[in-house]
Amino acid sequence: MANLSLATDVKTLQEVQVNIGYGSVARRDAVGALAVAGRKEFGDVNVQNISQLLQGKISGVQVVNDDGLPGSNTRIVVRGTGSFTNADPLYVIDNIQTGSGEFNALNPNDIENITVLKDAASIAIYGAKGANGVVLVTTKRAKAGTPKVTYNGYIGVSQPWKKLDILNAAQYIDLVKDIAVSQQTTLPAKLGTADVLTDRTNWQDAIYRSGQRQEHYLNINGGTDKVTYQASLGYTNQDAILIGRNFQRSNVRFGLEEKLGRTNRVRLGQTVNFRYQVQAGNPPSFIDALRMPPYAPIYDPANLGGYSKVTTINDLNDAYNPLTGVNLNESRYRDIQTYAQVYGEVDVIRGLTFRTQASFTFAANSGYSYTQANQNGNLTNANGVTEYYGYGITPLVENTLTFAREFGGIHSLNVVVGNTYKKGVLYRNVSLTGSDFPNDDIKNILVAPKSSITGGSAGQDAFLSYFGRVQYQLLNKYLLTASLRRDRSPAFPNNPSAYFPAVGVAWKLHEESFLKNISFISELKLRASWGKAGNDNIGYFRTSTNIWKGQGNNIVYSLGPDKGYVQGSTVNAAVNPTIQWEETTQTDVGLDLGMLNNKLAVTFDYYNRLNNGLLTNVYIPLSTGYGGPYDRTGTIPTNAGSAFNRGLELAVNYQGNIQAFQFSMGINGAYNKNQVSSLGTEGGIPIVAGGFDGVSSITRTAPGQPIGAFYGYVVDHVARDKADVTKYGVDKDGNSTYQDKLLPGDIIFRDLNGDGKVDEKDQTYLGSPIPSYTYGANLNAGYKGFDFMLSFQGVAGVQIVNALKYWTEGTTRPFNSSAILLNRWRKEGDVTSLPRAGQNANGNLNLRPSDRFVENGAYTRIRNITVGYRLPATLLSKITNNTLSSLRVYATGQNLFTFTKYSGYDPEISTKDGYGNFLFERGIDHGQYPQPCTFIFGLQVGF
């Protein structure tokens, strides 16, 4: 829309009301560090979900995509990693706090702006939920007037931006032979034939594709002075860049706002958001695509299911044909969410307003995945279906009483008290499996001859808080805000309540006489704040021992002559009755500077956030016997220690024009230092985690280091020849005394402590998964009807563990691998950085945790380039006979360029599901679906 009316009165920017949670203030009166991104910052572009609107737009706010599949979620990380259990901020939609599910369910087109609260004084009003920052979303409001209809739509295509260079058939066979020599393996007859030297399938090409995508969005709004209404409809359909996966989302939103009374003293509002989305199909595993032999065909009519397979017996390779699971599968995962909000607001007496608001989320999800019988790799898989059904209900009520009044132009006071509670939150779900289908005609568990329940859960939630805040302003120069919140959480039955205070001050220097005369300074404000917030995010029922019967009650043992399954039950999780609230204390000092009539605006912040009594699940020894079937070891919930995030944030915005040429620029950057300051009493030992495949661990969280810092050995070089090995010391049998099982062609690691041998004491810190620097920039320019927008975003001072290398360069066993293995060590005297093939995966050999896996994770990504043209209004109304009021066409390229040294698919790494948590196992690339590069052509029409 009219995003390019840039040179409007810039002063209004400072007068804009910004949301601060349970109220709003004029931008210039804000005490805290908060940042707003609105339609202008978003640009007139399309994104897959709301978080991406913020990507690179706000200093100190990092948006991490879970992966590049359409419909996947994102994480917003504010000011580095705070809590150990969860880095997600609190989401508030139109003043009502809610969860990430509701947030991700909104249509990005319905968003007016997003405010991020970063400092303690601002977030403390949200108490226990605010420790990781608060994201306040304001949706578009209807405007009174005749109905206005707008349409936005686009069509586009997405493509993979990178494929890995892997070996061809002949090169692969060479590698297999080398591995066989190292491991003294007899080659199967098939690998000696000429047949396997033929390249038949490029498995990466077989799984990647160009994905179509389209989106349509229609908004109608209008109303009278007393009643406004709006309705919007959205529809998105996206194909993943990997075969088989499609994503569709439909949004419907209705909103009404009513004003009663002569002075509008009673105001009411109702909004209903409905979202329906379908994920269809399972994406193929690209790890399997990388591992498959190039000589294998895609199809094999003789094999059950019709797709080819490779086996260890015939091929020494049991990678799964990645197409089998995609093409012989039919699956749909459906999510329905209805999110309703209502509010009522009454001006009781002058200055006193009572507001009550409530929200209600009803979520229903279900899915099925039917797979035909097939043989793949070594396995014979019977036909079968898995299905799940679940629902969740979340009501929430908030009441506030606000008193706001000015006294004689000297004192200005705003007091708010309120409460908020969740009660009656419940969810239930169940998963099922069915099998022995007579044929593939009907893919429904109801016709399965055999079926059983494989899992499920049921639960409740509740929360209760009271809060109050005072904002006081003296002489329009001195600002003070103080707040207190009391929270009560089910997580700590022995310790349910906690209090969170905060205080902030600000001084508007530009209102002082000594600055009023300096004309180029239009705003100068100093801010400082201090406050506490909390975290209870450790899960419920962790203070007493629960009974464990296995997933779907599958702890069984066979007894009797028929060996029928007898049910068992036991305990599997350690408990801690003493856990309590985690506390975050944050200090913030900031400065807002406006110059040249606020054309140039600079915001600077320093913060120091200390997390005390960090709640986390600490790993406990295997010898306790505890641990779930998916855990590497048992864990215990505990307040494990403390960590701090200290950082600087800078944002510079400039907007101006040279006659008809209008432009604006925003640059933001942040520096953050994350460090663990102590580990608590529970063992008090470093938290070792991040294992992948055959590597037992690669992160270590310990005082003086960032959370989840990479840790391991340091590669020196690959032993060139026997003499090179001997040089480091050998015993009488010629075995290396320096490093276990060291042979020519193996990696020689560094003896860091100089004791003449490489052992676990020679490990060191190898990098941090938490970026030190995050930055972004946006450039908007317009000339007459043309507009141009460019945004980029990046991180620096960060490392990635390229765990995919375990497969692409590990040569643990015969799998196809990266083409750089052509340079591997093959004979005495070879000088190379890649070790010989086939020395096996092992905790203390070539594949030990080392800097071999650690890469520079810095990147700069051009997120968006858009060029648009808006038809002149007069011309348009003439041509269309007043039917259309505006028409803009645009073309956008997303993720067109990525500048990085990272050798994997994509440096934007999150934590893949099922691979542990975001804190101790962050920044490990297990083979995440890469972000696509997308071209779209769009149309915006106003009727």
Next chain:
Amino acid sequence: MKKIIFPLLTTVLLLLTGGCKESIVDLQNQSQYSDATYYKSAPQFNEAVIATYSVLLDRGFYSRDWYFLFDLLGNEAERDAPLLGDLLQLHDYSFGTSHQQITDLWQSLYRIILRSNLVIGKASEWQPTLADDVAKKKQYIAEARFLKGYAEMYLVTLWGRVPLKPDYASANDFYASRASVADGWKAAEADLTAALTDLPVKYAEADRGRATQGAAIALLGRALLYQKKYAESAAQLEKLTKAPYTYKLNSSYDNQFSETNGASPETIFDVPHFWGGWGQGNAYYMFGGQEAWGGKASHTGRAQEYGWNDWRNVFISDAAVRSFTYKDEAGKTYIDPRAKLTFYGDAASGGDTDFCNACTGEPSVKDRGYKLIKLADGTTAYNYPYDKANGYRFRKYEPYEGAEQSGQPQSNVNSQVVRYADVLLMLAECYINTGKVADALPLINTVRSRVKSFTYTALGTQAQAMEKLMLERRLELTGEQSRYFDLLRWGVAKQTINAEKQLQIGRQPFQDKNILLPIPQLERDTNPGLSSDVQGGWN
């Protein structure tokens, strides 16, 4: 308007906040029971006992890892090309401290201890009044102590000094340090002794598979033997040869490794296996799906994984094959009849040269080089296609006499933990080592005559007798994960295995440190009470 609004507002406020008492945050777990209230009556205690047994199917154990671990470490199995990755490291002892299956076994053994401590702790607080319940309480605690003793015995045997967990309360003492080997044995003996006092001699048929008094005696005898307490061990094992115990050798050696072996009078303790189909379980549950995605299943993957006509991960080792050919008392070369029952091979080796004696129809697998043959007795079979690639393969525990292929892991053949033949040989070993060589003779001959091996007329000197005993254990128990422990106990593991491996793979990979398994890296990373007490980065 004002008049209305204030009362209205007050009412609304009261209504809205009236619903939120402080107690709204007191939630009940809707998905799981609490251990404080759950274990109150017999069916629940039974569940807790069952969950302890079920660890014997978990990672590290009899659904898969246990047989790979100890058949490879004991050089009864030798790798074939399809054996890759972490399992391959077992055949040449190249595994490190984070080896998956070794780590899993350590964890599962401790899981048995936790679960049995739960039973012992909770059931001890139970005060039943019904006679039936009183008996059950005794039985459940005894079963738990049996399993706990079993776990302690293998921990101390394989790792030496290990942390001990005396009771349920000690489950929360996370950072236990290592106890001495003597204390480890003491704990194992105490638990097995307590178990044998209270376990029933026999169960009702529906409870077949549970630990009996005989099982506890056999394991205690084994524990004492491992400590070379020969006289004490003999005292226990002798009990099993008399009333009330009715153990005797299965007249058919083959039947002892068939789907009906659970009913055999020779079985003292076994792990029952059963595949109930895809409707309730996943055939591949043994790959870490236990208690997770694997559904309900208790079968074992051995037949499929070892099977020469299936995944053929391993051969029976050349050394094992050779051992079946030895000199009889007259000095003549003799091939033990158990060769034919233990492995497939060529006629010269003594192995079975045909298979599928009970199959019907033409071979469905076309490219393995075997075909239907007529046997002398008029029945049909397929010839075992012995050649270099097929080599010598396990027949014991395999389904190939009755089926051409296994197809998927689904073996219902119970895994032997301790059987009567093993007991007789253990007892013989005790006798030999206490100078009662003559008493050992009938025991060894009993085992031999069942398979129609020639019987010894005398065992010779103590050393000669021991040699014969060692051979006998090897022949009788091949592929039953016994030999590795035998070699460790006899103190000949390094020399024996290195000599055999020299011939097989041209290397001598068994190092001194391999006498014990490595303390898992994960344990060292998480247990400060132990990590400072690990020598040579190994154990």
